[in-house]
Amino acid sequence: MHHKLVMNVYEDCIDILNIKRVIDINKDFVSVQYKDYYIDIKGNDLKVKKMLDNELLILGEIKKIEYR
Amino acid sequence: MNSKVIVKVNVSDMYTFLLRMNNKKIPIFYVNGNIIKIYYDDYIKLKDKYDIEVYKYCGIRMIYYLFLDNIYLFLFGLLSIISIFIYSNMITKVEVISNDYAFVSRLEESLKRYKISNYQMKKSYDYLSKVKDNLLEEYHNEIEWIEIENIGTHYLVRYEPRIIKDNKKDNNKYNIVSGYDAIIKNILVSHGEILKWNNEYVSKGDMIIQNSSEDSKVYGEVWYEVDIFYPYSLYSKNKTNKKKNLYRIHFFDHDYALFNFNPFYDKIIIEKTIVDMCPFPLRISYSKEEEVDDSSVLDVLDMAYINALEYVTNKFDKVISYNVLEKRLEKDGVRLKIFLSVLKDIGVKEKVYEGDSY
Numbered sequence: 001m002h003h004k005l006v007m008n009v010y011e012d013c014i015d016i017l018n019i020k021r022v023i024d025i026n027k028d029f030v031s032v033q034y035k036d037y038y039i040d041i042k043g044n045d046l047k048v049k050k051m052l053d054n055e056l057l058i059l060g061e062i063k064k065i066e067y068r
Numbered sequence: 069m070n071s072k073v074i075v076k077v078n079v080s081d082m083y084t085f086l087l088r089m090n091n092k093k094i095p096i097f098y099v100n101g102n103i104i105k106i107y108y109d110d111y112i113k114l115k116d117k118y119d120i121e122v123y124k125y126c127g128i129r130m131i132y133y134l135f136l137d138n139i140y141l142f143l144f145g146l147l148s149i150i151s152i153f154i155y156s157n158m159i160t161k162v163e164v165i166s167n168d169y170a171f172v173s174r175l176e177e178s179l180k181r182y183k184i185s186n187y188q189m190k191k192s193y194d195y196l197s198k199v200k201d202n203l204l205e206e207y208h209n210e211i212e213w214i215e216i217e218n219i220g221t222h223y224l225v226r227y228e229p230r231i232i233k234d235n236k237k238d239n240n241k242y243n244i245v246s247g248y249d250a251i252i253k254n255i256l257v258s259h260g261e262i263l264k265w266n267n268e269y270v271s272k273g274d275m276i277i278q279n280s281s282e283d284s285k286v287y288g289e290v291w292y293e294v295d296i297f298y299p300y301s302l303y304s305k306n307k308t309n310k311k312k313n314l315y316r317i318h319f320f321d322h323d324y325a326l327f328n329f330n331p332f333y334d335k336i337i338i339e340k341t342i343v344d345m346c347p348f349p350l351r352i353s354y355s356k357e358e359e360v361d362d363s364s365v366l367d368v369l370d371m372a373y374i375n376a377l378e379y380v381t382n383k384f385d386k387v388i389s390y391n392v393l394e395k396r397l398e399k400d401g402v403r404l405k406i407f408l409s410v411l412k413d414i415g416v417k418e419k420v421y422e423g424d425s426y
Binding site: 021022024025026027047048049050051052053 | 083086087089090091093095096097098099100
């Protein structure tokens with residue numbers, strides 16, 4: 001069963017649902033995989049608040065979100 | 069019981085740690101610096117590999133560890149509750165309200181039998197009702213009504229004594245009058261006016277006590293002169309100092325003395341069994357025999373005289389003194405004239421009717 005990718009983006013946080021896995025986490029960079037795609041989040045002082053199997057909640061200033 | 073636990077992770081790079089957790093599919097519900105919230109089972113898996121210490125337990129496990137940490141407090145609280153329960157359900161005092169101390173001690177003994185005493189547990193209403201019924205049955209003649217009241221930890225026993233009216237009691241007033249010429253020796257009276265006192269001479273008909281009760285008694289010294297004839301009905305036997313030692317064989321109801329060539333006509337036998345072949349009816353004994361014969365006439369007279377005196381003195385309540393005035397021997401018996409001084413109830417009751425004036 002496939003779920004659609006859900007991203008709730010706020011000023012100081014971003015909540016991503018139905019991800020496959022987290023590729024990389026850094027202070028200013030987070031990369032997650034959804035199906036065959038990758039989502040890169042760039043920002044300042046990023047902090048992980050919640051990390052479940054398919055959900056990631058990140059606090060911090062979001063600058064850019066890229067799909068590749 | 070997969071509850072959650074908040075742990076403190078001591079790692080240099082928290083991002084790498086989180087990434088590894090994600091690769092291992094370990095969910096992290098909360099992250100704050102190096103404090104994370106994970107499942108307890110995951111904590112068990114990780115605690116050997118990483119420097120992890122428990123910060124706080126959640127769920128039922130929190131209650132369990134809270135209980136373990138405060139075990140003495142909980143035990144003390146539990147003991148306190150139990151002791152309060154026991155003490156509040158214990159009888160500390162049983163008080164029977166009465167002035168009749170003899171009966172109170174009897175009633176307390178009975179209550180003890182029903183386990184209503186100090187340091188016993190309180191009883192139910194039904195049990196107390198049964199006890200009351202049993203006590204009423206037990207003390208049927210003494211108790212009219214009984215109530216066992218529970219006030220705090222005390223039991224208060226109230227009862228109503230049964231008053232049985234003595235209908236036979238005579239409430240009339242009597243005057244006690246002397247029935248004989250006598251000297252008063254003792255007066256027993258509960259109420260009334262005493263007119264004559266001890267050692268006073270009273271004639272027959274003299275009033276001794278006025279307005280007295282029925283049970284008043286007056287004892288006085290009364291004198292009798294008795295003329296008595298006593299027959300020679302008694303006789304005694306004297307020993308002749310002739311003795312024999314014999315062996316006897318008893319067979320059924322027969323008695324055979326061995327080597328008894330000159331048997332005594334009248335004798336006293338003192339016997340001792342030597343062989344008793346019970347259950348066979350055969351017995352051998354050793355006996356001492358003493359010959360006796362009839363006593364002389366003078367002895368018979370003396371006995372008659374003594375018995376005559378005994379007969380006279382037994383006729384009266386209490387003989388103070390006696391004196392034989394005359395003693396005459398006749399053909400068939402002895403005739404005596406005796407002067408007796410006797411203590412006797414001399415009071416004669418005369419009922420006082422209302423309107424009588426004395």
